[in-house]
Amino acid sequence: MSDDTEAVLDALFATIEDRRDELPEGSYTASLFTHEKGENATLEKIGEEATEVILAAKDDEREELVAESADLVYHLLVLLAMEELTVDDLRSELEARF
Ligand SMILES: N=c1c2ncn([C@@H]3O[C@H](COP(=O)(O)OP(=O)(O)OP(=O)(O)O)[C@@H](O)[C@H]3O)c2ncn1[C@@H]1O[C@H](COP(=O)(O)O)[C@@H](O)[C@H]1O
Incomplete structure (x- = not known):
């Protein structure tokens, strides 16, 4: 992930x-x-956006796939905040698998 991507997240x-x-x-x-x-x-x-991601991928709609992926990531981050988790928890989990 680039520094810019991390900064925006x-x-x-x-x-x-x-x-x-x-x-x-x-x-x-x-x-x-x-x-x-x-x-x-x-x-x-999250369920709706995940379905939209799948449909965009199946239809090879590349711009739509990026837009729906952004919707999905945004709603996932909202869920983490609801659960009193943070983007650092997500980062740590990903780093541990790297
Ligand atoms: N990244 C997002 C973002 N991604 C998606 N969405 C919203 O998520 C919703 C996605 O729903 P859909 O795609 O189903 O579209 P819809 O037809 O509006 O759906 P319904 O909400 O009516 O069910 C839309 O209302 C989008 O505006 C987002 N809303 C906000 N953000 C970010 O959150 C920040 C704070 O935004 P506010 O909460 O509006 O102040 C903004 O600066 C953005 O950076």
């Missing part, structure tokens, strides 16, 4: 944690933390 995760802690109005991220379905809303989004 860290910045995105820090923004997600801010939205979780401050719950600003109009924030999609904040709406996931206050959703009436609780964590299930985010889990459902």
Whole structure:
């Protein structure tokens, strides 16, 4: 992973944690933390986005595959923040396998 990629993931995760802690109005991220379905809303989004990734790959839609992958990674990071885990936990796990 390049330094730029790491920086953007860290910045995105820090923004997600801010939205979780401050719950600003109009924030999609904040709406996931206050959703009436609780964590299930985010889990459902992860399922939907994973399906969209699969369909884009099957259809060889390369731009769509990148966009849907970004949606999936974003929702995965939201889930980690919901579970009081961090992007550093994810990084450590990946590094341990490297
Ligand atoms: N990276 C993302 C990001 N990726 C995807 N999404 C949202 O995830 C949703 C994906 O849903 P879908 O693809 O199903 O599209 P949809 O039709 O809007 O779906 P529904 O929400 O209506 O079910 C969209 O509403 C996207 O806007 C994101 N929303 C926010 N971020 C990041 O989070 C930061 C904080 O954003 P706010 O929470 O909006 O302040 C932003 O600066 C971005 O960097």
